[in-house]
Amino acid sequence: MEATSARVMTAEGYLAPPPTPHHYEGNPAAHKHAVRFGMWLFLATEILLFAGLFVGYAVFRTDFPEAFDQAARHLSLFLGTTNTLLLLTSSLTVALAHHNAEHGKNRNAFWLLLVSIAMGGGFLCIKAIEYTEKFREGALPGRFFAFSEITAPGGPMFYVVYFFATGLHALHVIVGMSLLTWVAIRCWHKEFSPTHYAPVENAGLYWHLVDLVWIFLYPLLYLV
Template identity: 50%
Template sequence: MSTETAPATTESVETEHDHHPSHLQHHFVSSEQQFDSAKLGMWLFLITEILLFSALFVAYAVYRNWNPVAFAEASSTLDWVLGSVNTIVLLTSSLTVALSIHFIQKNDRKKTVISLLATLALAGGFLVIKYFEYMAKFEHGIYPGEAFAPTGSGYEYLAAIPYVPQFFSIYFVMTGIHGVHVVIGMGLISWMAWRAHRGDFSDEWYTPVELTGLYWHIVDIIWIFLFPLLYLV
């Protein structure tokens, strides 16, 4: 005796479609699978970022080993107080972005937006402080590469020390690339704040917020390595 399976009715197809979350892409079977795939993709991207900065850290270590006196003298001209303030600012921003993920998990959209905007403000503060640091160096002829021509009290003596320009070239490259990542992070955070405000996220789906937070944590961690290497060591 054969048994035939009746074709799915239009009503059953529509019912199945109604239970399909709007955020779930058609090639994923569940929200969990989509989140795991997105997180894996983000980690692969972040690994490439870590490799980029690892190469810069290696270059710094090699040149410092070759020219310890020059690097120590050049490092002493950096404002460690401003560097410390920026470190505190970024660590605080890591807390606020983590809170944004916590609040969206609780379906508290208002606090999620506030936390993201606080993160954005702290990131802006970091860049403002870095701008004043850069300007203080440029005013005294401290530029990367062949443009290095220190002038004014407290800086002129650097011209007589070989390999000091290499330190400032590495300094501007490393902090400059990090600054670009901060700007990109600010763009992402602004977008997340806008989407959270209009109700795109909930406790059922907040993957973009979590991935943005993961990116921002990596940006903060990189600075935690940059600060002591450039300002304190």
């Protein structure tokens, strides 16, 4: 966003922060608060976006408890748990990257973000393996459902919720990885400093939100 060309390298080894926007002139603290607050409001919209799917899960689980029980047992617990651990760990590295960027250690932050992106990629790969398995079995939503091992009525409804919820989540993982890539490049250019690290923080917040959604999806889909 900000013009980087005009910014000079300080003695501490990072670029001088960009000027405060004109309408916040003289009050950088308010600007900092505004940027963070805006991100939290955006996260609230994301939470409400997923709310509808959780409501769908709750309704169909109430309607078809046996089918949901059977279907949950047919998900790969190993892959699901691995993915949970991957996402939690990537959240740690993102938090550490934020910590480093805030202290002007841009290179550390860069490598930590790179690791996080790699873990996000790993998550997607595992998800792809799971999806392939579902397609092979015919454990699919609606009229595509052809999975003989689920005998209770309502089996397809589990897979509607499963594919919508994990699909929307995977989309968020992809967006999150793109955001992390964007801030990682800026870390490489040593743009962040103790007074200017909002992009790392906000991209990190987004990534943690992706993590939060998965924290609920994992037990609901795989365990109970």
